[in-house]
Amino acid sequence: MEKPEKRGVIDTWLDKHRSIYTAAIRHAFVVSIRDGSVDLSSFRTWLGQDYLFVRGFVPFVANVLIRAGKESGETSDMEVVLGGLASLNDEIEWFKSEGSKWGVDFSTVVPQKANQDYRRFMEALMSSEVKFSVMMTAFWAIEAVYQESFAHCLEVGNKTPAELTGACNRWGNDGFKEYCSSVKKIAERCLENASGEALAEAEDALVRVLEHEVAFWEMSRGGQ
Numbered sequence: 001m002e003k004p005e006k007r008g009v010i011d012t013w014l015d016k017h018r019s020i021y022t023a024a025i026r027h028a029f030v031v032s033i034r035d036g037s038v039d040l041s042s043f044r045t046w047l048g049q050d051y052l053f054v055r056g057f058v059p060f061v062a063n064v065l066i067r068a069g070k071e072s073g074e075t076s077d078m079e080v081v082l083g084g085l086a087s088l089n090d091e092i093e094w095f096k097s098e099g100s101k102w103g104v105d106f107s108t109v110v111p112q113k114a115n116q117d118y119r120r121f122m123e124a125l126m127s128s129e130v131k132f133s134v135m136m137t138a139f140w141a142i143e144a145v146y147q148e149s150f151a152h153c154l155e156v157g158n159k160t161p162a163e164l165t166g167a168c169n170r171w172g173n174d175g176f177k178e179y180c181s182s183v184k185k186i187a188e189r190c191l192e193n194a195s196g197e198a199l200a201e202a203e204d205a206l207v208r209v210l211e212h213e214v215a216f217w218e219m220s221r222g223g224q
């Protein structure tokens with residue numbers, strides 16, 4: 001048996017905002033991948049848009065890395081974030097090979113509104129005014145939505161099409177789950193020492209990530 005994780009403030013927030021959390025991790029687009037009914041034009045839209053998203057996510061994670069080096073209590077924190085950044089390097093390569101597999105030419109993909117809004121939100125989080133605990137909470141939420149969503153597509157009883165299991169494995173694998181749980185522990189530790197103001201900001205950032213994720217899935221499902 002795995003040791004149950006200590007319940008922290010993030011779990012309390014997830015309970016409080018359960019409906020938007022569920023909307024983010026069990027979106028109709030994700031459920032359609034799991035049940036095999038996914039519209040491949042939606043998948044191609046998601047692929048192109050997510051490639052652009054990830055290109056914006058890299059500088060965000062690089063910022064988290066810099067701030068972890070300066071503001072984190074434990075030396076291992078920086079290593080966790082560095083691991084995430086390293087896997088984004090592989091991820092960009094994976095996107096490129098998927099792009100050619102699906103005939104999606106990234107150089108012609110235009111970011112849609114949900115993508116632009118999400119990237120603008122990440123940029124705002126990179127401001128030095130934003131507390132590290134807030135940034136770390138948002139970072140965890142961004143990663144956790146993908147982990148929970150794609151792991152669902154691999155759970156027993158799935159009818160995920162074989163050509164989509166690569167995407168599902170990328171975020172649904174156990175290593176990514178472990179990484180998300182390490183990120184969550186760092187965020188929780190930062191939040192334990194946070195002011196009331198920082199806590200309110202972190203909760204808000206968490207909810208806003210979930211809203212952006214829902215809008216991102218919606219955009220993908222819309223196709224084009």
Ligand SMILES: Cc1ncc(CNC=O)c(N)n1
Nearest residue numbers: 050053054057142143146216
């Ligand atoms: C929209 C969105 N949210 C989270 C992730 C997962 N993080 C890095 O890949 C992602 N690729 N795209």
